[in-house]
Structures are given as C-alpha cells and as structure tokens.
Amino acid sequence: MVSIKMGIGLGLWHQGMPDAATLFEYIDKAEAWGVDSVWMSDHLLGTRPEVAVLPMMAAIAGRTQRLKFGPSVMMLPLRHPIAVAKEIATLDFLAPGRVIMAVGLGADEHEAAAFHVPLKQRGGMMDEGIAILRQLWAEPDASHDGKYYQYEHVTITPRPANKIDIWVGGRSDAALRRVARLADGWFASFVTPDEFAEGQSKITTWAADYGRAEAHIETGSILFCHVDADGHKARRDFAAFFAGNARRPPELMLARSAVGTPEECREILQGYVEHGLTKYALWPACPPSQLLHQLAYYAHEIAPYFEQRTLATPTR
Numbered sequence: 001m002v003s004i005k006m007g008i009g010l011g012l013w014h015q016g017m018p019d020a021a022t023l024f025e026y027i028d029k030a031e032a033w034g035v036d037s038v039w040m041s042d043h044l045l046g047t048r049p050e051v052a053v054l055p056m057m058a059a060i061a062g063r064t065q066r067l068k069f070g071p072s073v074m075m076l077p078l079r080h081p082i083a084v085a086k087e088i089a090t091l092d093f094l095a096p097g098r099v100i101m102a103v104g105l106g107a108d109e110h111e112a113a114a115f116h117v118p119l120k121q122r123g124g125m126m127d128e129g130i131a132i133l134r135q136l137w138a139e140p141d142a143s144h145d146g147k148y149y150q151y152e153h154v155t156i157t158p159r160p161a162n163k164i165d166i167w168v169g170g171r172s173d174a175a176l177r178r179v180a181r182l183a184d185g186w187f188a189s190f191v192t193p194d195e196f197a198e199g200q201s202k203i204t205t206w207a208a209d210y211g212r213a214e215a216h217i218e219t220g221s222i223l224f225c226h227v228d229a230d231g232h233k234a235r236r237d238f239a240a241f242f243a244g245n246a247r248r249p250p251e252l253m254l255a256r257s258a259v260g261t262p263e264e265c266r267e268i269l270q271g272y273v274e275h276g277l278t279k280y281a282l283w284p285a286c287p288p289s290q291l292l293h294q295l296a297y298y299a300h301e302i303a304p305y306f307e308q309r310t311l312a313t314p315t316r
Helices: 020-032 053-063 081-094 109-114 119-138 173-182 193-209 231-241 250-254 262-273 288-307
Strands: 005-010 037-040 068-071 101-104 142-145 150-154 166-169 185-189 218-227 257-260 279-284
Touching: 005 020, 005 288, 020 053, 020 288, 037 053, 037 279, 053 068, 053 081, 068 101, 081 119, 101 119, 109 119, 119 142, 119 166, 119 173, 166 173, 173 185, 173 193, 185 193, 193 218, 193 262, 218 231, 218 262, 218 288, 231 250, 231 257, 250 257, 257 262, 262 288, 279 288
Parallel strands: 005 037, 005 279, 037 068, 101 166, 166 185, 185 218, 218 257, 218 279
Antiparallel strands: 142 150
16 A cells, blocks of 8 residues: 655745744644655745755754655756765764655756756756765765766765665656656656646656666655635635746646645645655745645645545556
8 A cells, every 4th residue: 555645845935935933833833743744945046035955954854853854856967966965865864764855957047057057968967966876875985987977986974774765856758757767756846637647657658668667666746735715715815826927827837736625625636646646745825924824724634634545556
C-alpha cells in the first residue's frame, strides 16, 4: 500500500512576504498539525522577496523533530554540486531522514544569465550534478571527470547514513526523460490532472526504455490552493492573488490549483490521486494575513481525508 501525503509550500509571495515570526509560526503549526513536509521556492534574484532555501532549511531542521523539508525545486545548475552535496549532507546530519532533495533548471533565464550559466548547458549540468550528489553522498574517496565538473579524491563528511531521494521537477519531455533515467521522484508543478496523467504515462514508458521498469519512482505535484467555506469567495480571492500576473493569469492557474470549499478542494486533489499521485504540496494563494488560516484548512479539512486513503499498488 502507498500512502498519500500532504506537504505545504513556502515562498512565491505574490502579495507580500510574511514576517519572520509568521513564517516560524507557519512551520511550528505544520509540525504540530501533522503536515508531512514543507517545500521552499528557490529564487536567488528578483524584486519579489524570497528567503534563501538552505538557511531556511537549516532553521526548519533545528526547529522541528518530525517535519520533512526540501527545495521546490533547487536550481542545481546555478550552484556547484560539491557545495550542494556538503550542505545537504549537513542538513541530513542535523535532521536525519527528513531532507528530500528536488532539483530543476529554474524558469527565470535572468537568474541563469547572472550566474553565467548558458541556457543550453543547464540540462547537461544538472544530469552531471545529480550523479555527483549521489557519488559524494556514497563514496569516501570520489573522483569525477565530466564535461562540466572535474575533481579528484574528494571526500565529504559526515555523509548521509541513508540514501537521500532526489526528485526532479519540470514537465517538458526533457525533464520527464530525466525523471525516467535518474530520479527517485517526479515533482510536477501547476499542472492539470490530465497533464499530470500524461507526464506519468511518459515517465513509465521512458523508464522502461532506460531499463528502470522496476524502479519505484514516486510522483507528486505542487498546487496553489485557497480554501474558504464560501467557494465563490475562495475563487474571488484566488483571482485577486494572481491579478495582473502575466506569467500566471488567474484563469490559467485556476485549472491547475485547488480552490473552493474543503469538499471542492478534496475533489480536485482526488483527480490527481486517481492518476497515481502520492504526495501533494499545497501552496497558499493568499496574503500573509491569511497564511495560518489557510494552513488550518489544509491540515484539518484536507489532509485527514487523504490519510484514510491509499493506493492499492505502487505506480511503478
């Protein structure tokens, strides 16, 4: 049996970032209310305020005892994989078994340009970076001679006592092939149930082509979410959250989000579960003043519904 777990998002503050005290209360309540995991948006540059993921993950590690956490997703090509391997291994030492690594290319070309990372090289750099993370976490004396990274006799300590799963984000064919070849999980973001099902199907086919037909590849998705006892109000508030957002217009995001009453949101999420989703991360689409109120809806009126349901067989 495969359980269905709920995570929450932290970041993408379209209506202003909460203060530090509110963020910590958000984390504390997630821990107390049984939320499975918290996922942090990774942006290194930009006018919209965002916390840096690695310091925030360290704060969560030190503040909680059970809550899992990870980036969603870390722009791995913008960082050297040796440094990332060391930092993630340290987080795993501080919070054993609670770090989930998720990587992707990132959607902001300006960020890649600022770090002098050519857009066409990002895919190759990420493939190589994933291999390096796995090697450095497993081997006491590692050497690598690749196209983008080279090193000899590198050791990081402490190394993770157990395997750290690496999830891959994105929904392009290149990203889905990367999941099929290399990943422990696929973390879709802001897709419809049909798009999620299509991605799942491609991963299954390509995993078999790469000799991974028996691999257990988990599948999850990030969804913006706004819950209210009045479903019409929930949809009005959701539209206001994305008003004027050219990249994420309200009508596009509504089809890729869970919005409405608790019952309506559960029904929307069930559409993903029926296509094999095992982990969902609800991302609050609300101003900072409503953040904790939304979390209460997620933890008390959505998560328990799915905790009582499991998939009969793994999706792989």
